[in-house]
Amino acid sequence: MNGSFPLVEGDEPSAAFYDAAARGELLMQRGPSGTVLPPEARTDPDSGSADLEPVVVSGEGTLVSWVVVHQAPLPALADAVPYVSAVVELAEGPWLMVRLLADDPAALRAGAQVRVRFVPSGSEEEPGELLPVFEPV
Amino acid sequence: MTGAAIAGLGLTEMGKVYGRSSTSLAAEAVRLAVADAGLGLSDLDGLLVSAGVKQDVNVNLAAVLGLHDLVVLNQVNAYGATAGVMVAQAAQAIAAGAATTVACVFADTPLKPKQSAGAAWGSGAKRPGAAKGLRGMAGWSVNSGATNPNILYALCARRHMERYGTTSAQLAEIAVAQRAWAVHNPLAQMREPLTVADHQASRWIADPLHLLDCCLVSNGAVAVVVTAADRAASLAKPPVHVWGYGQAHAPRRMHAGSDWGLVTPAGRSGPAAMRMAGIGVDDVDVAELYDCYTYTVLVTLEDYGFCAKGEGGAFVSDGRLAPGGKLACNTGGGQLSSYYMWGFTPLSEAVIQARGDGGARQAPRNDVVLVSGNGGILEHHSTLVLSPHERKAS
Numbered sequence: 001m002n003g004s005f006p007l008v009e010g011d012e013p014s015a016a017f018y019d020a021a022a023r024g025e026l027l028m029q030r031g032p033s034g035t036v037l038p039p040e041a042r043t044d045p046d047s048g049s050a051d052l053e054p055v056v057v058s059g060e061g062t063l064v065s066w067v068v069v070h071q072a073p074l075p076a077l078a079d080a081v082p083y084v085s086a087v088v089e090l091a092e093g094p095w096l097m098v099r100l101l102a103d104d105p106a107a108l109r110a111g112a113q114v115r116v117r118f119v120p121s122g123s124e125e126e127p128g129e130l131l132p133v134f135e136p137v
Numbered sequence: 138m139t140g141a142a143i144a145g146l147g148l149t150e151m152g153k154v155y156g157r158s159s160t161s162l163a164a165e166a167v168r169l170a171v172a173d174a175g176l177g178l179s180d181l182d183g184l185l186v187s188a189g190v191k192q193d194v195n196v197n198l199a200a201v202l203g204l205h206d207l208v209v210l211n212q213v214n215a216y217g218a219t220a221g222v223m224v225a226q227a228a229q230a231i232a233a234g235a236a237t238t239v240a241c242v243f244a245d246t247p248l249k250p251k252q253s254a255g256a257a258w259g260s261g262a263k264r265p266g267a268a269k270g271l272r273g274m275a276g277w278s279v280n281s282g283a284t285n286p287n288i289l290y291a292l293c294a295r296r297h298m299e300r301y302g303t304t305s306a307q308l309a310e311i312a313v314a315q316r317a318w319a320v321h322n323p324l325a326q327m328r329e330p331l332t333v334a335d336h337q338a339s340r341w342i343a344d345p346l347h348l349l350d351c352c353l354v355s356n357g358a359v360a361v362v363v364t365a366a367d368r369a370a371s372l373a374k375p376p377v378h379v380w381g382y383g384q385a386h387a388p389r390r391m392h393a394g395s396d397w398g399l400v401t402p403a404g405r406s407g408p409a410a411m412r413m414a415g416i417g418v419d420d421v422d423v424a425e426l427y428d429c430y431t432y433t434v435l436v437t438l439e440d441y442g443f444c445a446k447g448e449g450g451a452f453v454s455d456g457r458l459a460p461g462g463k464l465a466c467n468t469g470g471g472q473l474s475s476y477y478m479w480g481f482t483p484l485s486e487a488v489i490q491a492r493g494d495g496g497a498r499q500a501p502r503n504d505v506v507l508v509s510g511n512g513g514i515l516e517h518h519s520t521l522v523l524s525p526h527e528r529k530a531s
Contacts, residue, residue, distance in 0.1 A: 008276030017274065038391055039274055045390065065292040065299070065398065068344035073285035076271065085283035085343075087292055087391075095391035097281045105344075110299035121270075121280060128270055131280050 003080030003099070007122035008129045016054055018129040026116050026132050028094055030055040036092040059116030061090040061134070068105050088114055088134050101135040113137040140528060141228035142369035142376035145174030145240075145362035146488045151476035152326045154356040155250050159194040162358035163244035164201050170240060170360035175373025178202055181362075183209030183236040185223045189245025189479055198242070209236045216512025217427055218384060219243070220480025221519025225382035227363035237364060243481040244358035286429065287351060289514040291343035293398030294432040298345060300399060300447065305345055307450035308431040309336035312349045312473055314459035315428065319470025321460070321498035326353055327474040350431045352472035359481035361488065366527060377491040380505075381414030381522035383407065388516050402518040403440035403509060414505075414522035415529075418442045422502040423490045424464060425483035427511040428471040434458075437509050441520075465490075465500035480510030480519065491525045 010018040017039055020027035029037045029052040031044025036055060043050050066086035072078045086100035101117065102108055114134045122128035147169025149162045163186070171178055184207055188194045195212050199205075209230050215222045220243065227239035271279050283289060297303045313333055319325035331349065339348040369376035385402035389395065411417060418441055428434045435449035443464070444452035458466035469475045469486035476482060487508045489495055503525060510519040 007270035011273040
C-alpha cells in the first residue's frame with residue numbers, strides 16, 4: 001500500500017528543500033524564538049517574526065493521525081491509491097502532512113515512532129525530485 | 138437595541154439542476170425570499186452575497202436584481218461558517234440603524250451533467266495542457282496525498298477515534314438518524330431509509346470515512362431576508378427571531394500540542410451565541426448542525442457542551458438524534474441527505490422548523506433552534522440561536 005509518486009520538478013523557492021532531500025536531509029525553518037516550523041510557514045507564531053532561517057532536522061517523529069486513501073483526490077494520484085496520508089510530529093515540534101509508507105495500515109497507532117525516508121518522484125524514464133516521506137520505525 | 142428576525146426564506150430547485158448559472162439561481166432565491174416575506178425587491182436596502190465552491194456569484198447580483206439603492210452590499214466568505222456570519226452582520230446593521238431589510242444569499246453550481254460528485258471538487262491538474270510535472274513545494278504537498286477535505290476531515294476523525302475510542306459505527310448513527318429525518322423531507326435528495334449496516338458496507342473514501350460519512354454535492358441557491366423584529370411581526374410569515382450569534386476562527390496550528398481536529402472553534406462560538414441569547418444547551422429544542430461529514434456533527438455536539446469532550450460517540454448512539462430521539466438534530470436530513478448549500482442547509486431547515494412548517498418532520502418542540510456553520514477543516518465556526526418567540530428583555 002505504498003503507491004506511486006507523481007513527478008515533481010523543483011523551482012527557485014523550493015531548491016534548498018529538494019537539494020537537502022537529495023543529500024538525505026530534511027529541511028525545515030526556524031524562527032527567532034527557536035520554534036521549528038514547516039516549510040510552508042511564513043511567520044513564527046511565537047515571536048510574530050517573518051525572519052525564518054533554514055534548519056536541518058533529525059527526521060525522527062511520531063504519528064499524530066493517518067488515513068487510508070481509497071478515492072484519489074486528484075487525477076495525478078489515480079495510480080497511487082490506496083495509499084496512506086499522515087500527520088507526523090517531528091521531534092523538533094512541527095507537524096507535517098506526509099505520505100506514510102505502511103505495509104500494514106491496520107497496525108498503525110497514534111504516537112507510533114516514524115522516521116523520514118527519501119523516495120524518487122516520477123518514473124525511471126522520467127525521474128523528478130527526491131521526496132521526503134515517512135515510515136514506521 | 139432593535140432585535141432582528143428572519144422574515145423570508147427562498148429555496149430554488151436543489152441538486153442536479155443544470156443549465157443555470159449560480160447568479161441566475163441566486164437571483165431567483167432572493168426573489169423567492171422577498172416574496173415569502175410579503176415584500177418587494179425595492180424594500181431591500183441591503184444584500185450580502187456568498188459564493189460556494191465555484192465562487193462565481195458576487196456583488197454584481199445587485200445589478201442583476203435591479204437593486205440601485207442599497208446601503209449595505211458585500212460579498213462574505215468564511216467558508217462553511219458564512220451563513221451565520223451573514224445573518225449576524227445583517228442583524229448588526231439593523232441594530233445600528235445602518236439598514237432595515239437585508240437579503241443574505243448563497244448560490245453554487247459545482248455539479249455538471251455526466252460527472253460524479255467527487256469530480257466536482259477536482260482541480261486544474263486534469264486540464265489538458267497542465268504542466269507535465271508538479272512544481273515546487275506544491276509537488277511535495279500533492280504527494281502527501283492529503284489534498285482534499287475528505288482526507289483532511291478523515292485525519293481529524295482518526296485523531297478522535299485514537300484518543301477517545303470513537304468508532305465508525307457511532308459515526309454511522311449520525312448518518313442513519315439524519316436519513317430517517319430526510320425520509321420525511323420532500324426537499325431532500327436522498328430519501329431511502331438507511332441502516333448502520335448500509336453505512337458500514339458503503340465504500341471507503343478515506344478510511345476511517347465511508348461514502349455515507351460524506352455530504353452530497355448540490356447545485357442551487359438559498360436566501361433569507363433579515364429585518365427588524367417589530368417590522369417582521371407585521372409581514373407575511375411568522376418571524377424567526379435572532380436571539381444570539383457568535384463566531385470563532387482558529388486556522389489550524391501544525392505544531393506539537395495542537396488540538397486541531399479534536400477541538401474546534403465551535404467551543405467558543407457556541408457558548409458566545411448562547412450567552413447572548415440567554416440560554417444553555419439544555420434549552421435547545423432543535424439543533425441544525427453543519428454536517429459536511431458525520432464527524433463534524435459529533436465534534437460540534439461536544440464543543441457546544443451537549444456532552445463532554447470524547448463522549449460524542451456514545452451521545453449520538455441509540456438513535457438520540459433520530460426522529461423520536463432525545464435531541465431533534467438535522468431534521469431535514471442535513472448536508473448528508475438533503476442538499477449541500479454550505480451553512481444555508483442548516484439555516485434554511487432552522488427557519489422551517491422555527492416556523493413550524495416541517496410537516497411530517499416537524500420537531501415536537503421548536504422554542505429554541507440552534508444553528509451551526511463550520512468551515513475550512515474544522516477551522517471556522519458560526520452559531521445562531523433562533524426562536525419563533527420574541528426574546529424576553531433580560
